[in-house]
Amino acid sequence: MASSLETTFSREWLRRGALACALWPLSLLFRGLAAMRRGLYAAGVSHAERLPVPVVVVGNIFIGGTGKTPLTIWLVDALRAAGLRPGVVSRGFGSKDAAPREVGAGSTPAEVGDEPVLIAARTGCPVFVGRARAAAGRALLAAHPEVNVIVTDDGLQHYALARDVEIVLFDGRGVGNGWTLPAGPLREPPSRQRDFTVVNAPQLTAALSSAVAPPGAADGEPWQMRLAGxxxxxxxxxxxxxxxxxxxxxxxxxxxxxxxxxxxxxxxxxxxxxxxxxxxxxxxxxxxxxxxxxxxxxxxxxxxxxxxxxxxxxxxxxxxxxxxxxxxxxxxxxxxVSARIDAALADQIVEKLRGRTPA
CATH class of the missing domain: 3.40.50 (Rossmann fold)
Incomplete structure (x- = not known):
C-alpha cells in the first residue's frame, strides 16, 4: 500500500494531473506556513543559533534525494584543499538517539544513519549526527576544536541553525510540477533565495536554468554537477x-x-x-x-x-x-560515485566564508 501511494504521488508530482489539482489548495496553505516559519526566523522572532564557525548548508527543496551526499563529500574535500578544517553535521536518518553523537569507525547505519557513515568513511573528517543540528554542531566543535567550518548534509529548512552559505541541489526532475506539498514535490517554492544552485543533471542544466533559479539569483546560472562512477x-x-x-x-x-x-x-x-x-x-x-x-x-x-x-x-x-x-x-x-563540479564553485564558497573563518 505504501509503495503504491508513493508511486502514485511521484507520478502526480511530475505533472499537474487531477490529483495534484485537487490538492493544490492545501499546497497554498503549506507554502504559506513554510514562508511564515522562515520569516519568523529571519525577523528574529524565532531564535536561530549561530555557531562560532561558519556554516554551509547543502540541501534541496525537492522532497527526497537529489545527490546531496556526493556533493557534501566533494565540498569537504574542496574546503580541505583550500586549507580549511571542515566537520560535518547531519540529521542521521533512522538514528536511534536524539542527542548529538559522533560517527566513529564502529558506528552502524542503524545507530547514526547510512549517509553519515558513508561521509565519515569517504572524507575522514569529524561527523556528528543529531536531531538538533545546532547542538550537534556544538558537540562537534567541543570534541574537535580544530574544526573551523561546518558543512550540514541536508537541513536547508532547519532554520534553528544559522548559516552563512546555502547550496540548493536539483536533479533531472527539476522542480517537478512546480507546486509545493502535497500537490507537488517541493518543500519550498523555486523562487526561494539561496547563495548557489547546483544541478545534478549536466545534460539538462541549460533547460532547467529558468525553472530552478530564483529571480535575481546572485550566482547566475546553476552550477553543473556530474556523478562519475x-x-x-x-x-x-x-x-x-x-x-x-x-x-x-x-x-x-x-x-x-x-x-x-x-x-x-x-x-x-x-x-x-x-x-x-x-x-x-x-x-x-x-x-x-x-x-x-x-x-x-x-x-x-x-x-x-x-x-x-x-x-x-x-x-x-x-x-x-x-x-x-x-x-x-x-x-x-x-x-x-564521486561528484564532478567546476572548482570555481569551491573558490566562490571559500571567498564567502573567509570573513567568518576564525584565525
Whole structure:
C-alpha cells in the first residue's frame, strides 16, 4: 500500500494531473506556513543559533534525494584543499538517539544513519549526527576544536541553525510540477533565495536554468554537477575491482561468443533512476530493482534473485555490509560515485566564508 501511494504521488508530482489539482489548495496553505516559519526566523522572532564557525548548508527543496551526499563529500574535500578544517553535521536518518553523537569507525547505519557513515568513511573528517543540528554542531566543535567550518548534509529548512552559505541541489526532475506539498514535490517554492544552485543533471542544466533559479539569483546560472562512477568493487572485499567497461563487455559479449551475464542493479536512494541511468551510460543494461530511500535490506531482497552480478550504490553498501548474508554474497558489487563540479564553485564558497573563518 505504501509503495503504491508513493508511486502514485511521484507520478502526480511530475505533472499537474487531477490529483495534484485537487490538492493544490492545501499546497497554498503549506507554502504559506513554510514562508511564515522562515520569516519568523529571519525577523528574529524565532531564535536561530549561530555557531562560532561558519556554516554551509547543502540541501534541496525537492522532497527526497537529489545527490546531496556526493556533493557534501566533494565540498569537504574542496574546503580541505583550500586549507580549511571542515566537520560535518547531519540529521542521521533512522538514528536511534536524539542527542548529538559522533560517527566513529564502529558506528552502524542503524545507530547514526547510512549517509553519515558513508561521509565519515569517504572524507575522514569529524561527523556528528543529531536531531538538533545546532547542538550537534556544538558537540562537534567541543570534541574537535580544530574544526573551523561546518558543512550540514541536508537541513536547508532547519532554520534553528544559522548559516552563512546555502547550496540548493536539483536533479533531472527539476522542480517537478512546480507546486509545493502535497500537490507537488517541493518543500519550498523555486523562487526561494539561496547563495548557489547546483544541478545534478549536466545534460539538462541549460533547460532547467529558468525553472530552478530564483529571480535575481546572485550566482547566475546553476552550477553543473556530474556523478562519475568508473569501477565496481566486490562488497566482501573492496580491494577486488573491475571497471564498468569490463563488466559491460562481460555482460553483453559479441554475437556468437556465448551468453552474457545477468546483471541486476538495486538502489535504495531518493532517485534510483539516476543510478540506473549512470550504468546504462557505461554500457550496462541491468535489470532494475528500485527500492525505497534508506532501505535497510533486512528483508533480504536479493535472496531469490537470479543474477551473476548485483550492483548497489555506496549508500546501500554500508547497510548491506552489516548483514552477513549480503556481505558473503559474491554477486554483490558496489559502484562508488564521486561528484564532478567546476572548482570555481569551491573558490566562490571559500571567498564567502573567509570573513567568518576564525584565525
Amino acid at each position: 568508473d569501477v565496481a568493487e566486490r562488497l566482501g572485499d573492496r580491494n577486488e575491482r573491475m571497471t564498468l567497461a569490463e563488466l559491460a563487455a562481460r555482460a553483453a559479449p559479441p554475437a556468437g561468443q556465448g551468453a552474457g551475464l545477468r546483471v541486476v542493479a538495486a538502489a535504495g536512494i531518493g532517485n534510483p533512476a539516476r543510478f540506473f541511468g549512470m550504468l546504462r551510460a557505461a554500457g550496462i543494461a541491468p535489470v532494475e530493482l528500485p527500492l525505497p530511500d534508506h532501505h535497510d535490506f533486512q528483508d533480504r531482497p536479493f535472496a531469490n534473485i537470479e543474477a551473476d552480478f548485483i550492483l548497489v550504490t555506496e549508500k546501500d553498501a554500508v547497510k548491506c555490509w552489516q548483514i552477513e548474508e549480503c556481505r558473503n554474497d559474491p554477486r554483490i558489487w558496489v559502484v562508488p
